[in-house]
Amino acid sequence: MKKIQLIFLQIAIICFSLSSCNLDQIESSFPDYNSAHSAGLFNHSWIPQELIFKSMTDIHQKTDLDLNTCIFAYKLAGTDIDSLSKRIFKTRGQNRIITNISLPKWFNTKVHSSNWALYDKRESDTVFIIIDKSQSKVFGWRNNK
Numbered sequence: 001m002k003k004i005q006l007i008f009l010q011i012a013i014i015c016f017s018l019s020s021c022n023l024d025q026i027e028s029s030f031p032d033y034n035s036a037h038s039a040g041l042f043n044h045s046w047i048p049q050e051l052i053f054k055s056m057t058d059i060h061q062k063t064d065l066d067l068n069t070c071i072f073a074y075k076l077a078g079t080d081i082d083s084l085s086k087r088i089f090k091t092r093g094q095n096r097i098i099t100n101i102s103l104p105k106w107f108n109t110k111v112h113s114s115n116w117a118l119y120d121k122r123e124s125d126t127v128f129i130i131i132d133k134s135q136s137k138v139f140g141w142r143n144n145k
Contacts, residue, residue, distance in 0.1 A: 024065040024067075025065075025102070026062070026063050026065070027061070027062040027104060028041060028059075028060070028061045028062075029106075030059040031057065031058065032057045032059070033053070033054050033056040033059070036059045041059070044063075046063055046142065047061065047070075047072050048127055048142075051140065053076055053084075055076050055079075055080045056074045056075070057075045058074060058075045059072075059074040060072060060073045060074065060104070060106045060107070062104055062107075069141070070141070070142055071103065071107055071141050072138075072139075072140045072141075073107055073137060073139045073140070074137070075135070075136050075138075076136055076138060077136070081131060081133060081136055081138075084129075084131065084138065085131055085133075107139065127140055127142040128140065128142065
């Protein structure tokens with residue numbers, strides 16, 4: 001009898017462990033554009049083509065496939081930061097706060113307290129980004145349609 005109870009307890013622990021795992025969240029990191037490109041990171045369009053630059057370094061991306069959400073961050077050369085800055089505009093109203101995906105350490109906490117810039121591509125969905133010029137870093141969030 002005790003052996004059967006032990007087996008049921010083990011099965012319950014395994015089921016609980018599997019149900020609490022977030023298997024739908026995928027996190028990727030790459031040192032530069034070439035390694036990210038070779039690995040196919042840009043093939044899924046989580047980071048829109050218009051936001052991809054060959055000067056990208058320290059690239060991070062986390063997706064939640066259940067929620068169809070992605071956050072990303074990367075560093076850019078100064079000229080590319082300037083080019084990107086010309087294509088975005090500030091959001092109106094309240095700050096956009098990301099609540100539906102667990103934020104990794106590389107996604108800077110000051111992003112939560114900043115006004116998001118908006119990259120608006122009419123034929124697709126909307127991408128929210130913020131540029132930290134002091135670090136030459138881009139932080140972004142999107143819901144992919």
